[in-house]
Amino acid sequence: MSMKIFISIPSYQDPLLLETLCSAYQNAANKDNISFGVCEQANHGIDVESLKFQDRVEYELLDPVMAKGPCWARARIQKFLNDEDYFLQIDSHTIFAKNWDAILLNYYSWLEDNLENNFVITGYPREFKPNKELTSFELNTTHKDTLGITFREDRMFEDGHYSMQKSFPANAEVPVKGLLVAGGFIFTKRKFIEDIPYDPDFYFHGEELSIALRLFTNKWDVVHIPRVPIFHFYTDVNDLDRKLHWDPEDDKNRVIKWNELDKKSKARLTDLVNNKLKEPFGLGSDRTIEEFGKLSGVDLIKKDIIDLDRATNTFCFFKIDSDDRPFHSIISANN
Numbered sequence: 001m002s003m004k005i006f007i008s009i010p011s012y013q014d015p016l017l018l019e020t021l022c023s024a025y026q027n028a029a030n031k032d033n034i035s036f037g038v039c040e041q042a043n044h045g046i047d048v049e050s051l052k053f054q055d056r057v058e059y060e061l062l063d064p065v066m067a068k069g070p071c072w073a074r075a076r077i078q079k080f081l082n083d084e085d086y087f088l089q090i091d092s093h094t095i096f097a098k099n100w101d102a103i104l105l106n107y108y109s110w111l112e113d114n115l116e117n118n119f120v121i122t123g124y125p126r127e128f129k130p131n132k133e134l135t136s137f138e139l140n141t142t143h144k145d146t147l148g149i150t151f152r153e154d155r156m157f158e159d160g161h162y163s164m165q166k167s168f169p170a171n172a173e174v175p176v177k178g179l180l181v182a183g184g185f186i187f188t189k190r191k192f193i194e195d196i197p198y199d200p201d202f203y204f205h206g207e208e209l210s211i212a213l214r215l216f217t218n219k220w221d222v223v224h225i226p227r228v229p230i231f232h233f234y235t236d237v238n239d240l241d242r243k244l245h246w247d248p249e250d251d252k253n254r255v256i257k258w259n260e261l262d263k264k265s266k267a268r269l270t271d272l273v274n275n276k277l278k279e280p281f282g283l284g285s286d287r288t289i290e291e292f293g294k295l296s297g298v299d300l301i302k303k304d305i306i307d308l309d310r311a312t313n314t315f316c317f318f319k320i321d322s323d324d325r326p327f328h329s330i331i332s333a334n335n
Contacts, residue, residue: 003105004033006084006190010073011040011092013064013243016233018046019134020094025053029102037080040092041067065253068200069245069261070183071207075200078193087192091184093233093242095128095137100229104187107225110330111175114322118195119221120188122181123147124167128231130240139231146170146226146317149180151296153312157303161266162209162273168315170224174327176317178222179296181212184232196220199281203258203265204245210272213300216292218284223320227331273300 007024011017017040028034036057040046045061048054058080067073074089081087086105097103104121111119124147126140148170155164170176186192196214215222235242243250246258268277275283283289293299297310305311321327 002033002083002085003030003101004035004084005086005088005101005105006081007034007036008074008077008087008089009036009038009092009094010070010077011038011042012067012070012073012245013042013247014092015134015240015242016093016130019130019137020090020092021046021051021057023094023096024100025056027096027098027100029099034101035082035084037077038092039073039076041073064243064250067245067250068256069203069258069265071198071202071204071265072200074183075198078198081190081193085190087186087188087190089183089186090230091232094125094184095139095231095233097139097229097231103229106330107175108187108189110322110325110327111223111320113325114320115221115223117219117221118189118191119223120181120186120192120215121175121223121225122186123149123224123228124182125185125228125230125232127234130233132240137231143169144173144227146172146174146176146224147228148176148178148224148315148317149182150313150315151180151298151311153308156298156305156311161205162269162300162303163298165208168313170317172317172319173226173331175223175225175320177320178224178315178317179212179216179292181208181215181222183207183211185228185230186211192220197280199268201264201268201281203261205262206265206269210269213272213283213289213292214281216284217287217289219286224317 038059041062041064048059129138147167149165150168151163152166165180251258271277295316297307299306
């Protein structure tokens with residue numbers, strides 16, 4: 001069986017895009033199986049032709065004034081998919097561990113043997129910190145247990161909306177089932193693109209919860225793993241100067257301002273929760289939004305917290321392991 005991996009990378013005026021591409025390629029165990037789809041929104045794009053692996057990069061450069069947010073960019077990138085078997089979605093500020101592709105494929109194969117449903121591997125990766133010259137990167141490798149995702153108690157139904165999410169220790173050294181996804185790290189088979197194509201009408205807020213709900217109701221499982229072999233740059237804990245889509249200088253030249261896109265995105269999430277969106281971007285019919293509420297501790301339809309501790313602390317992390325082939329044997333093989 002082929003093991004080709006397509007890497008989806010949207011980028012908005014990001015000085016770390018080139019480092020992300022090079023890190024993914026250089027640290028791959030099987031470079032011939034790696035390909036990229038990039039939607040760069042910048043005044044001056046990277047020099048793709050200078051890359052040794054340029055023939056593996058599907059690339060488009062767009063004026064940042066024309067940009068409509070990360071979901072819009074991710075949806076555009078999915079059209080670049082060719083004959084790849086696996087799909088990896090990341091952000092344009094990501095650093096990869098050595099042999100990251102072999103590690104993820106080993107994890108995925110093991111999980112396929114132990115799960116009945118289709119699934120995605122996801123979570124908020126551990127952080128890295130670049131120096132100011134972007135010539136070295138400090139990777140946070142201290143946390144080796146599984147990190148899940150829960151709702152944030154301090155942002156529940158803020159401004160009448162839903163909730164932000166947070167990374168949360170699952171108290172496990174094995175993979176766990178969860179419910180929520182991280183847009184900056186999703187690894188799965190290409191069937192995900194066919195079943196849950198990205199909705200370009202979402203902006204930023206609503207991206208992750210909308211994907212989680214569509215996965216759940218289409219009977220896809222969410223899995224969190226220990227020692228995710230990629231690392232993410234988080235703007236709230238670092239001081240690198242990086243423009244975001246709502247930058248005032250860019251936004252003043254747009255016909256549709258970022259806050260209008262954000263408002264429409266939040267309204268679209270409400271429509272999704274209330275099952276008002278049609279295929280291919282609506283809810284599935286295999287599991288219900290009410291079932292999601294019971295598991296997550298949050299009634300999204302009524303915007304009510306059913307179980308605060310479950311929603312923000314214990315959540316629904318179900319450990320996955322096997323007596324025949326324990327997960328620790330996979331960890332040992334990767335080291």
